[in-house]
Amino acid sequence: MMDTLLETEFTFHKPEIKKLNGYDNVNYLVKNKSGRYIFKTYAYHKELLAVLEAENEALLHLQEKDTDTSPKPIPFTDGSFIKVLMIDGVKTICRMLSFLDGWFLGDIKASKELFCSLGVFLAEMNLTFQKFDSYVLKARQWEWDIQYLHLNKKYLNDIPDPHNRSIVYYFFQQFEEQVVPLLPELRKQVIHNDANEWNILTKNGSVSGIIDFGDLAYSQLINEVAIAITYACYDKENPLDWAPIVLKAYHSILPLEEKEIKVLYYLIAARLCTSVCNSAHSRKTDPENTYATVSEKSAWQMLHKWLRINPIGAEHLFRKTIGLPVDKIETTDEAIRKRYQHISSILSVSYKTPIFMTRSAFQYMYDAEGNTFLDAYNNIPHVGHSHPRVVEAGQKQMATLNTNTRYLYDLLPKYAEELLSKFSDSLNKVFFVNSGSAASDLAIRMAYAHTQHKKVMVMEHGYHGNTQISIDISDYKFNSSKGQGQKEHILKTQIPDTYRGKYTDENAGELYAEEAVKQIENSDHPIATFITEPVVGCGGQVPLAKGYLKEVYPAIRKQGGICISDEVQTGFGRLGDHFWGFEAQEVVPDMVIVGKPIANGHPMGAVITTDEIVESFSKGVEFFSSFGGNPVSCAIGLSVLEVIENEKLQENAKIVGAYYKSLLSELQKKYDCIGDVRGSGLFLGIEIIKGENRETNRVLAHHIKNELRDKFILISTDGPDDNVLKTKPPLCFTKENAKEVVDAIDSVLESYYQTQKRF
Secondary structure (H helix, E strand, O other): OHHHHHHHHHOOOOOEEEEEOOOOOEEEEEEEOOEEEEEEEEEOOHHHHHHHHHHHHHHHHHHHHOOOOOOOEEOOOOOOOOEEEEEOOEEEEEEEEEOOOOEEHHHOOOOHHHHHHHHHHHHHHHHHHOOOOOHHHHHOOOOOOHHHHHHHHHHHHHOOOHHHHHHHHHHHHHHHHHOHHHHHHOOEEEEOOOOOOOOEEEEOOEEEEEOOOOOOEEEEHHHHHHHHHHHHHOOOOOHHHHHHHHHHHHHHHOOOOHHHHHOHHHHHHHHHHHHHHHHHHHHHHOOOOHHHHOOHHHHHHHHHHHHHOOHHHHHHHHHHHOOOOOOOOOOHHHHHHHHHHHOOOOOOOOOOOOOOEEEEEEOEEEEOOOOEEEEOOOOOOOOOEOOHHHHHHHHHHHOOOOOOOOOOOOHHHHHHHHHHOOOOOOOOEEEEEOOHHHHHHHHHHHHHHHHOOOEEEEEOOOOOOOOHHHHHOOHHHHOOOOOOOOOOOEEEEOOOOOOOOOOOOOOHHHHHHHHHHHHHHOOOOOEEEEEEOOEEOOOOOEEOOOOHHHHHHHHHHHOOOEEEEEOOOOOOOOOOOOOOHHHHHOOOOOEEEEOHHHHOOOOOEEEEEOHHHHHHHOOOOOOOOOOOOOHHHHHHHHHHHHHHHHOOHHHHHHHHHHHHHHHHHHHHHHOOOEEEEEEEOOEEEEEEEOOOOOOEOHHHHHHHHHHHHHOOEEOEEEOOOOOEEEEOOOOOOOHHHHHHHHHHHHHHHHHHHHHHHHO
């Protein structure tokens, strides 16, 4: 059938015909005495026919330069370049193109000269296209044109891995924020729109031609550069080593504008997102079509690398590449001066050299100088900085309704139900507030109301917030050198620390508990409540000794008190094995306070408690919080729970945390300055000491922290002597991230020990 068609329509006599792979059409390689050709066939659509006619016009326009760098349309016997024929009973669009010789760019080892020729080639083609116009292409709107990135959103759910899906959605949001407002200002013309490594031909180490004009678009000129850079660099170890070569060469022929460079980083990300979205959709709808997913692995690799690249840093590099001045960066000293012009210096900053942050994404933070920091420290963005689902939830609800809690709205009971489903049946009431501190404050008030007592038992080194009541119950605050001291109604019990405390063996929990119970029994007044964190963060990430709460809670309840678990830092799956820290102690508290990660950094907190305590509290003055549990907070809180579940972040905390801890434990064997590695999940502490006597080594701990900062890794210190490295990263942290942190600590300590030997 095909032989007859080709002989009839092109007078080819007994040609050799080979079927080729295609994305959404069927192509054939045709060999005849006169040469080689590509016969292309498409299922008939009226709109497609118009586009193919425009494509042929574009190819004929390029032939005016009389160069053999693009396919040439071959006419049928009647002189037409496109025909609609019946093939095997199916209405089919047909066309013939000349065959171009050359090696695919994807088969040639990358070199500076090759990438230079790519930039020059595309710029010269685009200059030729500036004289070409097509109303059909101007009217075309489809997924592979970067300016219509949003059309790919319908494929998001086809991406099987939920975290990868979130990364793509993050870049969708960044495109809408950073690029869409500038699109009307960017130059537009017809571009090839698909300069990938299997469409670019080379000869003798230079680009010699380009094929497959099926993606032609009337689009922003800079998109041609973005697409070329994407495919030239997406299989490279460091894409930013190669991107400037293409960019500079292109600019030397067709100068680019400053506003085009400003969005280039996001355009490259957009092309990668388009690629992985369409690959995922193709795999779902046509699993056998391997051609459609050929670039998927490389695209994902580069997308993950691109996420780690600071957008400001990329823009600075691109600007320098084409000779544009880099925007003046405010110095750290200037930023500090501005901060303290109206803000008290009592609000401290981290590190000897503070960091001026501008943006963040998942486990990465970007500073104003263009550097990217791996965040191994900030537990507040629990599911990741700027997580797109959380951002979307807040944006949508803020645009819909945000009001105080005196009105009825669905989100308050809906979120309350979802949050309470994470607790045992007895913990069935919730009060929403605006922070963990406010939650601590309210919890103590409720304890006073329920028990009619004022005595509070607190944990040594505990911290529960910044309100006056919170400070009163926080040994970390009231017992500091500048603190107010321990008040009469506060009873402090020693921290059940199995590393630095007096009991360290297997029954340490029972022994510590015995002493705490004696304090309870010998108290001069009944204790209203006992509040503690299941892992004492400011105490140096110290997990309570096993079995401790199981003995202490009954003693508190026996004399009429209630038990409060502060889960502000340990809750929501961070510890890996358990969703809440108290579960590790095999107890159920009477009240739980949460904050920080509950809304991924949005100001929110909550007190979860029982019917009985609520009934007692309701007999007093009305409780009202203008914004505690407002619609926006509830929407964000709900999104956090959904992300934790959908992305299996508790399981990730367990797996990555165990790996992380194992690496740190191996490091402990190598360096005697690491006294203890403790914690679970992604809530770990590394105690830095001076030697076998376990004397704390604050100086070395701070040295490690600041050296890591210089290696662009965020970690912090805590503990009574501030000698414990604490790491509590967003739950999207990976094993690769964990190894990077431990390798960096290893490097710092190795250098430190070598220096000590020299002196």
